Amino acid sequence: MREIKVLSEISGSVWKIVAAPGDALDEEQPVMILESMKMEIPVLAPERGVLKTLCVAEGASVAEGEVVAILEA
Amino acid sequence: MSLDEAQAELTRRRETALAMGGAAKLAARAAEGVLNARQRLDVLLDPDSFSETGLLAQGIRPEMRGRSAADGKIAGFGRIGGRPVAVVSNDFTVLGASSSAINGKKIQHVKRIAARSGMPVIYVGESAGARMPDRMGAAGRAMLGQDPTEYLRERTTPWVSAMLGPCYGSSTWYACLSDFVVMRKGAKMSVASGRVTSIAISQAVDAEELGGWKLHTDTTGLVDLAVDTDEEALAAVKRFLGYLPDHAGAAPPRCEVPEGSGADGDAIRAALPESRHQTYDVRRILRLVADAESLFELKGRFGRSLVTALARIDGRSVGLIASNPLFKGGAIDVDACRKATSFLVLCDSFNIPIIFMTDQPGFLIGMAGELRGAPGLIMNWMNALSLVTVPKLQVVMRKSYGQAYLNMGGGRNADATACWPMADLGFVDPVIGVSILHGLKREDDPERFDRLAEELGRDSSAWELAALYEAQDVIEPSETRDWLANMLEVHGRRLSGGVGTHRLAAWPTSF
Structure with a gap:
């Protein structure tokens, strides 16, 4: 099994987590939605994989480049 | 030598050159499912359109004669969809398609003719870098610099690169000068190979991390598109060229409008x-x-x-x-x-x-x-x-x-x-603008905040x-x-036949 880090592309706060551990995700499928620049901006799976770990909770602040979830492929 | 003997010698030399790096190396590639340099030209070009230049070129060192078919870089001219193109297809089975004095002359010739005659240049990349020992010592240095315009890019005609294997030296340099670069996943593109880099900096280096498709499509932007096979890469080259004119002095071709275009505007x-x-x-x-x-x-x-x-x-x-x-x-x-x-x-x-x-x-x-x-x-x-x-x-x-x-x-x-x-046209989102302009947060005074935001957004x-x-x-x-x-x-720029003045033609290819 290979681990794939899901990184936040921008700084913002976690508004809603839309995938749960164990979910199979396609490339570009949303894992969570951030609130940033007055917009709801999704964090997308960088490639196909199964969601293993969520590293942040709803309401948390995340920085650009921060690991917010880990997939397995 | 009699005429018959001379003709037989020509046939023998042609056959030797077309045998490339030998049956064993070609078979090993075929077993891996990777096309060789001549098969790639067959896929790329219209049938029977390839006219080769330099089939009988050889490495400059006497000991390389007879074992450096086409000197490792197959060059020539052909057609794609009836339109003329110039090509250089690197033959990795011949000395790793390493860059040498003679194959450098071949590239120079193809580029010059393409620019003068107005046709795109396609580089089919897979090369080991500088040929050693040819490039060693002062004599090697002297040979390296025979063409001061070798890496000049003036965008007279489109240049396209397909990276289809290990690409070091020449293949990488021409990719970086190209208008479009497609990479087969598994190919590598870097200044020097993982092996050379590891030796030079005394550190273990992973070749994929050093120059794989993810690095170049996600991080460096030097590669436009990554695909799974040679065939897909060459199809992408053809597709890209389909949008472009043969040269900067012509408008792009106008195509038939496919049925169903614009049918779903709603x-x-x-x-x-x-x-x-x-x-x-x-x-x-x-x-x-x-x-x-x-x-x-x-x-x-x-x-x-x-x-x-x-x-x-x-x-x-x-x-x-x-x-x-x-x-x-x-x-x-x-x-x-x-x-x-x-x-x-x-x-x-x-x-x-x-x-x-x-x-x-x-x-x-x-x-x-x-x-x-x-x-x-x-x-x-x-x-x-x-x-x-x-x-x-x-x-x-x-x-x-x-x-x-x-x-x-x-x-x-x-x-x-x-x-x-x-x-919505403005300088910032009105909601952010209120905080910047008035130092006000919404939770401080929601009513005033909303009124100010509405005012700021009114004329946008x-x-x-x-x-x-x-x-x-x-x-x-x-x-x-x-x-x-x-x-x-x-x-449409009808006075010039749809042709601009190209003030960006010498803009850097990477910045």
């Missing part, structure tokens, strides 16, 4: 979220606006808050630069700046009209961008945009804020601008821009394709 409205705070994937909209199946995205994994794509509208080649709110809300980062500028250079150099489709909250501000010189790249883009002479059109889909309003064609940087009715509508004649029209999303087709007709 679906554009459905692809947009109801709330302006929500995002969407602009590529869905671009597919509905462009001719059916004509959208060809470049650098799709790099600087993704902007999409750069070649496409056709009403059979005409166009270059689309579109905000993609799906990534970073459409905020334009440093990578997107570099991507937009290099795309402007491509389109302007080959007479392809440029269309901006805008929905962006501004440049992405923050430390990450400043550390990489964001202001310089933003002005680089503006400078390039100001030098463009092909038609430029702009559609403001939703928001267009800040300085980026100008970069995306606002402020008369486009020949014509249309807004969708929900377009499409109607205001149209009233000031900064937008020439306000259109329904479903009318976008027809408006663009009409404007391409109106703004």
